[in-house]
Amino acid sequence: MAYKINDDCIACGACASECPVDAISEKDGKYVIDADACLDCGACAGVCPVEAPQAE
Numbered sequence: 129m130a131y132k133i134n135d136d137c138i139a140c141g142a143c144a145s146e147c148p149v150d151a152i153s154e155k156d157g158k159y160v161i162d163a164d165a166c167l168d169c170g171a172c173a174g175v176c177p178v179e180a181p182q183a184e
Contacts, residue, residue: 129184130166131173133159137180143172 133143137158144152144159151165152172161172161181172181 129168130163131161131168131170131181132163132184133161133172133180134182135180136178138178140177142175142177143181146171146175 133152139154139157139159141154141159144154148169148171149165149167151162151167152159153162163184168183170183173179173183
């Protein structure tokens with residue numbers, strides 16, 4: 129099960145810098161998680177100020 133970033137994302141980039149496998153990138157002004165690369169570690173969710181990354 130991977131994490132997914134919902135529409136609450138404010139594109140601050142905090143999640144991308146915390147991802148240990150660089151599975152998070154910016155696309156069209158929002159951040160997205162590559163589900164195939166995601167380790168389901170939750171590091172992104174722990175630093176997001178708006179709780180946008182959610183476990184699927």
